[in-house]
Each structure stands twice: as structure tokens, then as C-alpha cells.
Amino acid sequence: MCGIVGYVGKRNPQELIYKGLEHLEYRGYDSAGIAALRTNGSGGYSTIVLKTPGKLRELKKQWQEIDFPSEQAIGHTRWATHGEANQVNAHPHRAGAITIVHNGIIENHQLIRKELSAAGVVFKSETDTELFSHLVSRERDRGLGLLEAVRVSFLRLQGASAFVVMDERLPGTLVVVRNGSPLVIGLGKDENFVASDVPAILESTREIYYLDDNELAEITASKVKIFKKTGEEKTFDPVHITWSLDAIDKMGYPHYMLKEIFEQPRALADTLSSWLDLANGCFRLDAVSVSKKSSKPEKKYTHNEIAGILAAATEIRIVACGTAGHAGLYGSILLEKIAKVRARAELASEFRYREPVLNPTDVGLVVSQSGETADTLAAVKLMKEKGMRVFAVCNVRDSSIARECDGVFYTNAGIEIGVASTKAFTTQMAVFAVLTGAIAAHRKVLSAADERSWVEALGRLPKVAQAALAESPAMDALAKRYKDKKGFLFLGRGAEYPIALEGALKLKEIAYVHAEGYPSGELKHGPIAMVEPEMVVIAIAPEGQGLLHAKSVSNIEEVKARKGTLMGIGAVEDEQLKKISDSYVNVPGVGISELIPILAVLPLQLFAYYVAVAKGTEVDQPRNLAKSVTVE
Numbered sequence: 168m169c170g171i172v173g174y175v176g177k178r179n180p181q182e183l184i185y186k187g188l189e190h191l192e193y194r195g196y197d198s199a200g201i202a203a204l205r206t207n208g209s210g211g212y213s214t215i216v217l218k219t220p221g222k223l224r225e226l227k228k229q230w231q232e233i234d235f236p237s238e239q240a241i242g243h244t245r246w247a248t249h250g251e252a253n254q255v256n257a258h259p260h261r262a263g264a265i266t267i268v269h270n271g272i273i274e275n276h277q278l279i280r281k282e283l284s285a286a287g288v289v290f291k292s293e294t295d296t297e298l299f300s301h302l303v304s305r306e307r308d309r310g311l312g313l314l315e316a317v318r319v320s321f322l323r324l325q326g327a328s329a330f331v332v333m334d335e336r337l338p339g340t341l342v343v344v345r346n347g348s349p350l351v352i353g354l355g356k357d358e359n360f361v362a363s364d365v366p367a368i369l370e371s372t373r374e375i376y377y378l379d380d381n382e383l384a385e386i387t388a389s390k391v392k393i394f395k396k397t398g399e400e401k402t403f404d405p406v407h408i409t410w411s412l413d414a415i416d417k418m419g420y421p422h423y424m425l426k427e428i429f430e431q432p433r434a435l436a437d438t439l440s441s442w443l444d445l446a447n448g449c450f451r452l453d454a455v456s457v458s459k460k461s462s463k464p465e466k467k468y469t470h471n472e473i474a475g476i477l478a479a480a481t482e483i484r485i486v487a488c489g490t491a492g493h494a495g496l497y498g499s500i501l502l503e504k505i506a507k508v509r510a511r512a513e514l515a516s517e518f519r520y521r522e523p524v525l526n527p528t529d530v531g532l533v534v535s536q537s538g539e540t541a542d543t544l545a546a547v548k549l550m551k552e553k554g555m556r557v558f559a560v561c562n563v564r565d566s567s568i569a570r571e572c573d574g575v576f577y578t579n580a581g582i583e584i585g586v587a588s589t590k591a592f593t594t595q596m597a598v599f600a601v602l603t604g605a606i607a608a609h610r611k612v613l614s615a616a617d618e619r620s621w622v623e624a625l626g627r628l629p630k631v632a633q634a635a636l637a638e639s640p641a642m643d644a645l646a647k648r649y650k651d652k653k654g655f656l657f658l659g660r661g662a663e664y665p666i667a668l669e670g671a672l673k674l675k676e677i678a679y680v681h682a683e684g685y686p687s688g689e690l691k692h693g694p695i696a697m698v699e700p701e702m703v704v705i706a707i708a709p710e711g712q713g714l715l716h717a718k719s720v721s722n723i724e725e726v727k728a729r730k731g732t733l734m735g736i737g738a739v740e741d742e743q744l745k746k747i748s749d750s751y752v753n754v755p756g757v758g759i760s761e762l763i764p765i766l767a768v769l770p771l772q773l774f775a776y777y778v779a780v781a782k783g784t785e786v787d788q789p790r791n792l793a794k795s796v797t798v799e
Contacts, residue, residue: 169258169270170196170244171350172367173331173341176358176388180240181233187360187367188223188242192788196244198257199226202266203233203240204338212335214266218257238388239339241331243268248295256292262300264335265307269296270363271328271348279323299324303332314385317342318398321383327541329378331361341386343378349539349567350378352391354405359386365408366582373408377565406565422786424585424677428772429636434590435597435765436629437579442601445626448619450474450605455558456575468574474609476556477602478508480530484523484555485512486546487534490588490669491595494560495534497665498599501761504662506607515542519549527554531572532602535559536583536591538566547571560598562591576602585787587676589772592669593632596765600625603761624759628766631757635769638752642770645734645750646777652732653701654681656694657771660719662764663707670705670771677779677789687722698731705774707736708744709754709767720744736767 170191174180184201200218207213217233219225223244243258258268273279276295279302284290288301299320306316313334321330327347334340343350343361353360353368353375360368361384365375378384381396393403420426441454452473457466477483483502485495495512502510513523515533519542531550535543538561547568550557559572562580569575578594604621607613613621649655655674659667668684675682685694687706698704704726708719720743726733727747735741735748738756745751752770757763779786 169246169363170367171242171268171270171329171331171361171363173241173268173333173343173361173386174358175239175339175341175386176355177238178358180237181230183371184240184242185223185227186370187362188244190366190369191244191362191364192223196246197221197252198245198254199223199243200245200257200259200268201226201233201240201242202259202261202268202333203235203237204333204335205235205237206338212338214261214264214333214335216259216261216266218254218259220253220257239333239341241266241268241333241341248272251293256294258296260292260294260297260300262297262304263308265300265304266333266335267296267300267303268331269299269328272326273298273324273328274326275324299328299330307334307336313337313340313342314383314394315398317344318383318394318396321346322396329363339387342383343386344383345378346380347541347544347567352376352378352384352386352405354391358388359391361386366584369408374405375408376403376405377570379570380567421780422585422776424587424589424776424786427583427585427589428769428776430581431590431593431769432629432633432636434578434580434594435632437581438594438597439601439625439628441577441579442598442605443622443625445622448615448622450601450608450618450622452576452602452605456564456569456577458570458572458574470605471609473574474605477530478506478606478609479528480508481526481528483508483510483530483532484518484525484550485510485532485534486515486518486543486550487512488515488540488542490592490672491534491536491540491543493665493669493672494592494595494599495532496668497596497662497764498532498534498602500662500665501599501603502606505603505613505761506610507612508606508610515540515546519545525550525553525555529553529555531555531557533557533559533568533572534561534595535566535568536562536580536588536595538563538568540568544568544571560595562594586789587673587775587786593765593768596768597625597628600762600765621759624757624762627757628762631755632766632769634755635766636773638770639773641752642773643777645752646774646781648750649703649732649734650678650778650781652703653699654697654703655683656697656702656704657682657684657707658687658690658704658719658723659684659707660687660722661715662761663709663719663767666707666764666768666771667705669768670707670775673772673775674778677775677786678782678784679790680778680782687719690722690725695725695729698726698729700730700732703732703734705734705736705771706744706748707767707771708741709737709763710760712738713760720747723747736770
């Protein structure tokens, strides 16, 4: 979502803020702004604000307006919620001496706006954000210190928000606060930072404190103090970030997305290495991380404890959004088919509002790349309120979701910059394959020999994924061939159905073309009306054998009978599907048919990427999208 960067110290803050915002461009935004404190030469200070719609490069064109010595600044990239994307609505916002930047949504903004209007406040923008600057300014005028003014004002808000507040009457100090929307504090020597995500400040510091919900911080160049929402100061322990700066560099690739597609063999290997004992042919779930909010954070789960908790669940409730939701659907199919446990995958945005019937004996499994997805985080809290144990499949350590859950199955995909998720998805699927095999072995529905087969097949997955990516030139050619078609219909059955959904989503996200994913068996129940030569039907059936495959091919034959353009995604040896397809993409096998969907999605990611490139869209920052959706 929106990006925040703040700095207090002796270096030029404007350039630090700008570079930090550049590192957050992947989150998606439609306007940008910066505010810096300038001395007037007689002991006083003034705040200079520069903001513009569009990209950061538009802000840079006006840089001379803010090119002066300073020791304190805040910056923001905005993804519009309340009010259109224009200069007036861009952040930072000011009220008197108070200047703020904000991520999130103030849900009770109408009530506060009405109150402030009655008190004579005249608003400059359409945003909910501006209201908070007026609330803080009013409390300051009543004599409260900046920290207390922010605390009292923040207690009045409803919804997920994060604020950074600057007061020109108190130079050298930033006050920050969050609830539901992420903020991280970077600790330096005679300088300190705040940002909405680590990449913004990684070039300057690796000592990070993840601000928790309903915490405030007072930041000066020499010190950081953390406070509870009651105003009580608390101790805190920063963590050391070990990421390589190369992780946020394109490394010669034209786009982050393509780089991340080709990083998947490495990402799968790094993820699976935590969960597989290849030497003994068995799973090892003892690598699960215990939440820092656990009553016993020093506790370490054993493999049998985790497998037992999941195996004993009356139902495993898998909750996620977007691409992570497709990984969750894949996981639910595997868990029921292989492990023989009840599992249901749901979208977090629907789950939390439909008043689900939850039992303390159910177990939650939430999936999120960022660990900050607002709807998923709310679902975690709902399940915890019902007495459930909740675990996360997550990529970002110490993120909000990771802290709220009982434990975390971390993927090791590495930082993902491209808005359209790729390596996070395949590593999430791999974790579900691990959990399925481990639970099945624990419940004795997989023999020791079958468990070894699963482990060995997963061990081969990174190398086979590398072979699957060799289809890149073919996908480039197919993208050029089909880029101007009327639309795309992705079909899959069983564990390939989530891949059909994901393939369609990728094409919509970055190429802006009409694409839908459907179960193959549902073709006759409506979608077949769309079949014509200008509609490309992408048939995903890579298992190459079995009853379900035969039924899939039968469904696909109906496309050819109606002169549809057919792209087959199938096994190397599948002559039947190859024969009826207008174009064909080989998917290598890995020994376990249920794992092939992890490989089948790779050519679809490449296809979406090359269609987007051929159509000239902005691949890494598609319109209207944000990397991490931290508001509803």
C-alpha cells in the first residue's frame, strides 16, 4: 500500500527520504510528497511541503523547492482511498505547525469531520488523513506535549492506521503510532529512521524494531522511546536484518517480476531445506517459529507436536487473499485428498464478515506474503477470539500476522518486489505440500516408504523447476502470438483448478486483459458460450494420466469442437492433449502428480509477463494495485 519514510539526524534527509521512497515504489502508489524542517536563522523553524500526483520522478522535477539544509523530514507515496489522486490529496498534510503522513483508513472519519467542521475547521483536502493533523494540532494548542497529543488523538480513531507526526515547534523529534498498518523503526548512530517497510531504510541500518499494534514511538537523532497506548514507556529489543541489498536490485533483469520468476528454483530450495530431512526421507516440522506473542515465546515445537495439532483438528480453516488464497485452495485440496483431514479455504475478506461457525478444536492456517494483509490479520484475531490455534504461512519475519499467530511456517522466498506475486506463491504451495505429507505420515495414511517418496519428490522440485523455466522463449513467442486475442479462459481440474485461477489473475494484474479461471468440469455450465476463435482457452492438465486427466481432456475436446483456440499445458508424453492443442507447453514431472501444479504455474507466470511486455504495460507497478493491501 502507501509508503512512509521518516528521518532525524545530521545527514541530508531529503535525499534519504527520496531514496527510501524509491525502494517502496513496488508497493504501488499514485502520488508522492515530502516535508522537511527548515531553520529561519533566528532560532525558529518552518515546514516546507512538496507533493505531486504521479510518480516520484514528477516530485524530483520540483526538487529545488526543498533543496536546503535540514536534519528532519518525512515522505510518503499514496495509494488513493478517500479522495482522488491529485496534488491536494497527496501527503504530507498540514494543520498549523503539525505535518503528518499516514497509511490506512480512518473508519469514523465522517463523525470526526462533522465535529471539526462545527468547531470552525476548514479542510483543504478530501482525505481522511487531514483530520488527524487537525486533531493533533488542537491537542497541542490545549497545552499537551507532542507525544501525548498524538496518543490522545489516536485513541479517537477507528480502523487500521499508521502515522508519522512532525511539529515545527519541536524540531528534532518525530512521533509515530500504529494499529493494524505496519511501521518499522530503524536504529542508527546519531540518527534514526521510520518506514512502512524495511527496504526503505536498509541501505542505512540493519537494526530494526517492528512497532506493534497500539504502540507509539518518540524518535530523535540520539534516542528512540517506545510507549504503550496508555502512555507507559516500555523496553524493546531490535532485530538484525540479514537481507542482502542485492535482493532489492534487478540484477540485470528488465523487471523485478522476471527476476523473481527465475529465482523460484532457489526460493523453493531455500524454503524446502527447512522442512525436509532428505537423508532420512522424512518431514521435520520442528522448524516452525513460535510467535513472539506466545505465552511461552522461548518454547520450541517438536515435529510431533505440530503434526499432532494439525492432524487432530476438527477442521483446518485456511484463510488468505488474492494469490495467497489460490495457494490456500491448493493446500485444502491436498490436505483432504492425501492427509484425509477436513480443510476449507476461504477468502479473508469474506470469512471475517459472514459470521463463520468456529470451534476451539479447529485450527487456522493463514497465508500471506507480506504478513500485513489487513483482512487476513483480522481473520487471525477472530479465530483467536474463538479459542482456535492459528498458524501462518508467511514470507516476512516478525510481520504483524507472524506476531499474532501461535507459530509460523516461514517461506524463504526472499524479498518480493514485483506487485504480481510469483516466488511467494510457489513457496507457499511447497509449504502446503510439506504440511500435507507430514500430517498424512503422522496419521499413518502415508507409509514410511510413501513419506520418503514425497520427501524425495519435493527435494527434486527446485531442479525440475529450473527445467520448467526453460520454456521461457516458447512463452515469449506465444505471448506475441496471442496478445491481441479477445480474452483468455484458463481451465483446470482438481489441484490444477487453483493454477487456472492464478494464471488468469496474473494476466489480469499486469497485462490488463480479460481472463477467467474455471474448473474444467464447469465448462458446459456457462463459460463454453464464450468459446470462439478469438478466445484463447488455456487447458492445464499436466498429470498426463488417470481418470481425472481423462475427464479433463474430454472437457477440452469440446473447445476444439467449437473452434476455440487451445493452448495445452501438459506432460511431455501426453500425445492426446498435444494433438488437439493449437499450441502446447511441456511441464516436466516430479514423481508425485499432486506436486505438478507447482511446476505448471511457471509457464503461466512467464506467459502473463511476456503478454504484459508485448502490450507495453508497467509490469512491476500495475495500475490501481498495491503490493501489500493493508486496508480493507
